[in-house]
Amino acid sequence: MPALSPTMEEGTLAKWHVKVGDTVKSGDVIAEIETDKATMEVEAVDEGVVSAILVPEGSEEVKVNTPIARLGGEGGAAAASAPAPVEKPAVASEAAAGDPEKQPPEAAKPKPEGEGATPVTPKVELRDPELPEGVSLVKTTVRDALRDAMAEEMRADGDVFLMGEEVAQYQGAYKVSRGLLDEFGPKRVIDTPITEYGFAGLGVGAAMAGLKPIVEFMTFNFAMQAIDHIINSAAKTLYMSGGQIKASIVFRGPNGAAARVAAQHSQDYAAWYGHVPGLKVIAPYDAADAKGLLKAAIRDPNPVVFLEHEMLYGQEFDVPEGIDWVVPIGKAKVRREGTGVTLVAYSRMVGFCLQAAEELAKEGIEAEVVDLRTIRPMDIETVVESVKKTNRLVTVEEGWGPMGVGAEVAAKVTELAFDYLDAPPLRVHQEDVPLPYAANLEAMSMPSVERIVKAAKAVSYK
Amino acid sequence: MARGQAGTTGRRKANGAADTSSKGAAGPTKEELLGYYREMLLIRRFEERAGQLYGMGLIGGFCHLYIGQEAIAVGVEAAKKPGDEIITGYRDHGHMLTCGMDPKEVMAELTGRIGGSSKGKGGSMHMFSTEAAFYGGHGIVGAQVPLGTGLALANWYREDGKVSFAFFGDGAANQGQVYEAFNMAELWKLPVVYVIENNQYAMGTAIQRSSSETRLHKRGVSFGIPGEEVDGMDVLAVKAAAEKAADYARSGKGPYILEMKTYRYRGHSMSDPAKYRTREEVDEVRKTRDPIDHVEELLEKNGWADEATLKAIDADVKKIVADAAEFARTSPEPDPSELYTDVYTDVAAQGGRA
Numbered sequence A: 001m002p003a004l005s006p007t008m009e010e011g012t013l014a015k016w017h018v019k020v021g022d023t024v025k026s027g028d029v030i031a032e033i034e035t036d037k038a039t040m041e042v043e044a045v046d047e048g049v050v051s052a053i054l055v056p057e058g059s060e061e062v063k064v065n066t067p068i069a070r071l072g073g074e075g076g077a078a079a080a081s082a083p084a085p086v087e088k089p090a091v092a093s094e095a096a097a098g099d100p101e102k103q104p105p106e107a108a109k110p111k112p113e114g115e116g117a118t119p120v121t122p123k124v125e126l127r128d129p130e131l132p133e134g135v136s137l138v139k140t141t142v143r144d145a146l147r148d149a150m151a152e153e154m155r156a157d158g159d160v161f162l163m164g165e166e167v168a169q170y171q172g173a174y175k176v177s178r179g180l181l182d183e184f185g186p187k188r189v190i191d192t193p194i195t196e197y198g199f200a201g202l203g204v205g206a207a208m209a210g211l212k213p214i215v216e217f218m219t220f221n222f223a224m225q226a227i228d229h230i231i232n233s234a235a236k237t238l239y240m241s242g243g244q245i246k247a248s249i250v251f252r253g254p255n256g257a258a259a260r261v262a263a264q265h266s267q268d269y270a271a272w273y274g275h276v277p278g279l280k281v282i283a284p285y286d287a288a289d290a291k292g293l294l295k296a297a298i299r300d301p302n303p304v305v306f307l308e309h310e311m312l313y314g315q316e317f318d319v320p321e322g323i324d325w326v327v328p329i330g331k332a333k334v335r336r337e338g339t340g341v342t343l344v345a346y347s348r349m350v351g352f353c354l355q356a357a358e359e360l361a362k363e364g365i366e367a368e369v370v371d372l373r374t375i376r377p378m379d380i381e382t383v384v385e386s387v388k389k390t391n392r393l394v395t396v397e398e399g400w401g402p403m404g405v406g407a408e409v410a411a412k413v414t415e416l417a418f419d420y421l422d423a424p425p426l427r428v429h430q431e432d433v434p435l436p437y438a439a440n441l442e443a444m445s446m447p448s449v450e451r452i453v454k455a456a457k458a459v460s461y462k
Numbered sequence B: 001m002a003r004g005q006a007g008t009t010g011r012r013k014a015n016g017a018a019d020t021s022s023k024g025a026a027g028p029t030k031e032e033l034l035g036y037y038r039e040m041l042l043i044r045r046f047e048e049r050a051g052q053l054y055g056m057g058l059i060g061g062f063c064h065l066y067i068g069q070e071a072i073a074v075g076v077e078a079a080k081k082p083g084d085e086i087i088t089g090y091r092d093h094g095h096m097l098t099c100g101m102d103p104k105e106v107m108a109e110l111t112g113r114i115g116g117s118s119k120g121k122g123g124s125m126h127m128f129s130t131e132a133a134f135y136g137g138h139g140i141v142g143a144q145v146p147l148g149t150g151l152a153l154a155n156w157y158r159e160d161g162k163v164s165f166a167f168f169g170d171g172a173a174n175q176g177q178v179y180e181a182f183n184m185a186e187l188w189k190l191p192v193v194y195v196i197e198n199n200q201y202a203m204g205t206a207i208q209r210s211s212s213e214t215r216l217h218k219r220g221v222s223f224g225i226p227g228e229e230v231d232g233m234d235v236l237a238v239k240a241a242a243e244k245a246a247d248y249a250r251s252g253k254g255p256y257i258l259e260m261k262t263y264r265y266r267g268h269s270m271s272d273p274a275k276y277r278t279r280e281e282v283d284e285v286r287k288t289r290d291p292i293d294h295v296e297e298l299l300e301k302n303g304w305a306d307e308a309t310l311k312a313i314d315a316d317v318k319k320i321v322a323d324a325a326e327f328a329r330t331s332p333e334p335d336p337s338e339l340y341t342d343v344y345t346d347v348a349a350q351g352g353r354a
């Protein structure tokens, strides 16, 4: 009895189309079988003469893999080399029936947590590069830091190129790619049509062929049309190919809410992409991290989702000048030290947390601010170390709360540092509504310094 | 990974042209024709055996057989130059066998074993071979069209003279991303040949029920991409058309569309009872248009079909398939330690971070 669907365990032999003595060729219908889903015709796989019908017409609940007929080969020699006449090996190979070798080997099933299946991750100490003596720090906008990162990597590696809407002649919708067309020409700075699904797919295909594309989305809101290629094609193919097909590609662009652009243009995708194995997800705050992490992302052999923030593009920060500034992916940064409460955030919300920390300091609470920088793989160790010191946790994100980044951080901290917590962790996030347009409602919806302060006081019981 | 002998037969140019039905091109030599016969037979026997292993529960999930469409993979392969890439959807076993992947690895991937081309982690719909320039194996209908165009973008970027062949079905031809890719391919003159395998059905939906314009080779008209209809059951016609299209793309003129008229004999996947068409319809195609019978006739017409040669090919193919099935049955399941490999290329980032 052949299995005729992924779920079939037994079937009814509804009708025989052949009888003993008939000669059949491959492709001939020999029987009709009712499965759990439908009635299916069974075709012969080899040629030969039906020598016995083992399961009569009308038999019900015949278990999958029960021999249903015997087929004799035409030429003895040929039949011997090919194991199976009709559908079952058991049919032809009386000798082999019940041979344990015929069954898939009983492989050890992956064991749950801690029983050996979990990977051994070699501990690599990730550090920001040391600043050599005499390196000067130059005030740079996040926008220019990103551009400089791309330009430096394109100079260093001819396989790196940029594609996206308005990236070339228009110099970037947010002017991030300013000057790149002039320096690198139209082959390496490619203006695409408005066709996110398509150009994301082309980018992944080029990456599979060994190039290192930077795919710019005008904003990540529009990347939803391309998320199929980001996840199904870029993130999963290495695994599905057993390690053969790599995709060194960066998907980058502004993410999160700008100002007054309403629901469709204001969404934080960190949790969406952070959910997916095979992707690395980065969301930097300041210009030095924007530059150092984008350079790391471009060099990374894996697909990287790089989430920028429109509201940060124009902000200036110190960036080391004249050195190859590469910041490691997967390492959080403590932006402010404190012992009273741990505030965990990424991207623009880091700035909000730093402001909240100033407010809290006035009230005697010294907040420690942890900038995740990378969402996946997440540096939870740094968060846990901080919580061990402060015993209190508040997470802050622009995205919605349910199934969010803060939810993940809180779950991990609860798992790894439960005994250190003096209060349940609290999450600050966008209200659970599409972002409203009206100024007052928008302000009510977004995380704010006030809300962070309030949450920090709540976990401090103050 | 590459198979060596099989699949490389008969690529030399003809001397002593045969009497064939294909127009234009010089006819094939005996060796070439026997090579096509052998390759198509290998696919058919392999797929029949895969169906059998599925019935035995050794292959799980979805399994889409290529029986009936063999001439397309074989004909295009014959037109390819070394290094040219191919990419297709989930009905991919035929392309893998013709592009030089080891049948053992293909079959062992179907059974989910460590000896499979993806170490058992991809399955029937997701197989790849960088060595054979075979880029999958994709389960999302239509995804291979932008991806294949991206391979062509890499060829264009590197100016390496390679052409990418992107295969997709009549159902996939209605996906929006196909037209996004068409547009960019023509806009940038990318070296890609789109091979539409029009087998008349997308699962249970006949093309007339899904498509306002059923002449799929015309789907490039509004982008300025030339297209033509080809008898996809005639390996020589396929080869001739693919050579012409590849020359066009390789010369920098941009993409080309080939609509291969073909037919699948089996259900969409193993669990498809195929009630949307009659058995007579299937039998009619089998009797009158079968691609393997067609080559056999050509061999006979030229007096090249001596019994001993064909018998030897049959026996050889049978043995390859039997060996592949045996390997696929006995190769062990992947070690549990494989669960967390190949998620990222660098070990440090491999899952399991706290």
Ligand SMILES: Cc1ncc(C[n+]2csc(CCOP(=O)(O)OP(=O)(O)O)c2C)c(N)n1
Residues within 6 Å of the ligand: B091, B139, B140, B141, B142, B168, B169, B170, B171, B172, B173, B197, B199, B201, B202, B203, B268
């Ligand atoms: C995006 C997407 N939608 C639906 C499916 C389910 N599905 C798998 S194959 C298929 C039919 C495709 O038919 P066609 O393109 O003609 O290829 P064929 O199977 O005939 O080779 C469908 C609907 C899918 N895999 N991906």
Ligand SMILES: [Mg+2]
Residues within 6 Å of the ligand: B169, B170, B171, B197, B198, B199, B200, B201, B202, B203
């Ligand atoms: Mg079809």
